[in-house]
Amino acid sequence: MxxxxxxxxxxxxxxxxxxxxxxxxxxxxxxxKPKPRTSQADKWALHLAAARQFFEREGHLRVPRKHVETIVAGSEDGDEDQEQRDVPLKVGAWVSNQRSRAASLTPERVQQLSKIGMRWA
Structure with missing residues (x-):
């Protein structure tokens, strides 16, 4: 029902x-009603924004594995249906996972992470 x-x-x-x-x-x-599902591309963009925020604040991307970064996500294009909200992201685990999956990442994603100070080794 x-x-x-x-x-x-x-x-x-x-x-x-x-x-x-x-x-x-x-x-x-x-x-x-259930919330709409977040696409993999949207999840990537959110985590990348969290990693960028960490890098800009700390000056490096040596994120502790258990670190949670909170970013403000929501309407950036003026969409009034989507409100801004704080989103806690496990960016430490995400950065570690991207580092271990470096060989399978697209060149574009490798470049995006390298640009914000990713250490690959």
Whole structure:
């Protein structure tokens, strides 16, 4: 039933009517709907921004493995539907993982990390 409540707009008028009138089910409110999933490219961009923020503050990218960096994420292009929020990211583990996966990273990503002081060895 959760699927019907959340996907109410995708149901036909007859389905909506039956759910409301026969079963007493109403559409889910905005606060009940799941958050949209974050793409891998968006996750990369968030972690890269956190690593850049750490580098600008500390002057190096020798991040302790357990370090959590909080960045402000949200609307940068004026999209009013997306509010700004603090996002804590495990940037220490992420930097360590990127270092160990250096051989499989794209040249563009290697360049982005090198630009902010990544030590590859």
């Amino acid at each position: 959760t699927a019907q409540r959340v996907g109410w707009d995708k149901l036909s008028g007859v389905q909506q009517w039956m759910l409301e009138q026969v079963l007493g089910i109403e559409p889910a409110g905005e606060d009940e």
